């Protein structure tokens with residue numbers, strides 16, 4: 001479990017990135033932080049692995065205050081997938097994936113074998129192992145980033161807009177892979193995105209942030225869509241716009257779901273709720 005307790009972050013120079021944030025993230029949960037640029041998402045995420053130190057409050061992992069843990073050990077024990085993959089440009093794909101496990105004492109040979117398995121897990125042809133990041137497509141680089149995040153078999157995986165830089169088709173492929181992986185691996189995932197659709201797709205729970213890391217609403221996608229806490233949330237999730245205000249029309253004896261623009265979105269399965 002990850003617990004944020006009244007966490008605050010004021011950067012030198014006076015920016016108050018996070019005012020007072022409290023949240024518990026259960027083990028094996030996939031939690032998505034979503035909010036506009038500058039709302040404090042990266043700051044919050046980096047407080048988990050001590051790449052950012054809170055000005056006040058604390059972050060606990062399984063009851064231990066991270067401030068008391070060795071930052072280097074801590075970082076190596078938590079997977080971190082950065083925006084635009086953050087790969088080391090002068091290292092091969094294989095070396096990028098094996099760096100952390102080797103630093104943690106895994107034998108080189110074992111780390112390499114596991115790297116090959118991981119490449120398959122994330123849908124990368126193992127033949128790419130000897131390439132450099134610049135010789136890969138954007139989607140392949142992101143996959144290497146995910147494989148690297150998983151390499152040390154961490155319980156916690158932090159993912160900061162990992163699919164932000166790729167085109168929509170590759171993006172939805174990567175999203176599906178991550179769903180499949182999560183089903184298999186059951187990590188605790190903290191995922192950051194700007195994109196509410198991505199948040200609803202990948203989050204068991206979603207946190208919608210206002211500037212200053214203020215929680216506008218937290219809940220399952222269903223809960224948020226069913227009852228947006230206020231106008232800010234309603235507008236953020238698009239509950240006030242076409243694609244999400246669906247209604248049912250009876251067509252040839254079947255219930256067809258139609259969006260606000262009159263486009264058919266699908267057919268209602270099972271019994272119609274009364």
Ligand SMILES: Nc1ncnc2c1ncn2[C@@H]1O[C@H](COP(=O)(O)OP(=O)(O)OP(=O)(O)O)[C@@H](O)[C@H]1O
Nearest residue numbers: 011012013015017036037038039040041042043044
């Ligand atoms: N190292 C820093 N020094 C000073 N201010 C910072 C620093 N890092 C972030 N900030 C400021 O803190 C606020 C929150 O930044 P943060 O990176 O957490 O936002 P974010 O929600 O991740 O944004 P984005 O979606 O653009 O990545 C912003 O106003 C930002 O300018």
Ligand SMILES: [Mg+2]
Nearest residue numbers: 041042043160
């Ligand atoms: Mg950010």
